[in-house]
Amino acid sequence: MSFIPLLDPPGDPQGTSLVFAVRGTRVVLVDGEPAEVVETAVDVGATGIFLGTLDDRHCWAVDADPLDDDDPDRFLDLYRLWGAVDEPTWYVAGRAVQLVEWQRNHQFCGRCGTGTVEAPGERARVCPECKLLAYPRLAPAVIMLLEREDGKALLARNKNFPAGMFSTLAGFVEPGETLEQAVRREILEEVGITVGKVEYRGSQPWPFPHQLMVGFGAWYESGDVKLDEVEIVEANWFSPDEAPSFPPGMSIAGKLIDEWRTRVGG
Numbered sequence: 001m002s003f004i005p006l007l008d009p010p011g012d013p014q015g016t017s018l019v020f021a022v023r024g025t026r027v028v029l030v031d032g033e034p035a036e037v038v039e040t041a042v043d044v045g046a047t048g049i050f051l052g053t054l055d056d057r058h059c060w061a062v063d064a065d066p067l068d069d070d071d072p073d074r075f076l077d078l079y080r081l082w083g084a085v086d087e088p089t090w091y092v093a094g095r096a097v098q099l100v101e102w103q104r105n106h107q108f109c110g111r112c113g114t115g116t117v118e119a120p121g122e123r124a125r126v127c128p129e130c131k132l133l134a135y136p137r138l139a140p141a142v143i144m145l146l147e148r149e150d151g152k153a154l155l156a157r158n159k160n161f162p163a164g165m166f167s168t169l170a171g172f173v174e175p176g177e178t179l180e181q182a183v184r185r186e187i188l189e190e191v192g193i194t195v196g197k198v199e200y201r202g203s204q205p206w207p208f209p210h211q212l213m214v215g216f217g218a219w220y221e222s223g224d225v226k227l228d229e230v231e232i233v234e235a236n237w238f239s240p241d242e243a244p245s246f247p248p249g250m251s252i253a254g255k256l257i258d259e260w261r262t263r264v265g266g
Contacts, residue, residue: 002165021064021097026075061096094207143170156235192226
């Protein structure tokens with residue numbers, strides 16, 4: 001399936017539109033038109049956000065928070081939605097959740113308090129008084145698998161993980177920092193290891209709530225594991241056949257670990 005992001009509908013839809021109704025950070029997919037989905041919320045100003053086309057179907061996001069609903073359980077969080085729909089549809093659902101949340105949070109100018117309006121020709125809201133533009137928030141984060149020459153990789157357990165769950169290291173990019181510098185800083189801060197080569201592996205939009213995860217491979221240069229004991233409570237070097245429980249394939253962390261296990265473990 002192919003998704004094309006667009007600001008405005010490219011003419012009349014060929015069939016029914018796909019509407020992503022968002023309640024909080026949960027979503028339900030509805031076949032129909034956005035006006036039909038929000039018809040009970042016209043009085044509170046519910047509006048639709050055009051997302052683009054998915055296999056030529058028009059896709060809309062609608063803020064369903066103001067709607068009365070007799071069946072709230074039909075709204076699923078994005079974790080539960082994974083596997084219930086195909087991957088392109090899941091990514092569009094994540095886009096819908098993020099854009100609805102952004103629209104909710106930028107109804108007024110953060111500088112002068114005036115009500116904002118849609119900026120023509122771009123995905124932004126603008127203040128009609130002071131002209132401040134507010135774009136959808138996106139927080140870049142690096143996520144990296146640290147390897148040694150002996151084929152082992154360092155996996156760590158964050159303090160918020162369930163018992164037995166390990167993953168790659170990750171962290172947000174700071175102002176004035178390149179992605180590679182962020183990889184080296186995060187690894188040094190969290191586990192005390194100095195990194196040599198850093199290699200880009202891929203990226204993934206991660207709507208929890210609004211990250212862009214940029215994946216890297218990193219290679220050990222020096223140092224012993226020393227936990228920061230703030231975020232990381234456990235970290236060890238593992239061979240592919242020793243790898244503990246780790247995140248599923250929906251995450252770039254799981255994909256990085258799977259690729260390492262296949263490449264090194266044969």
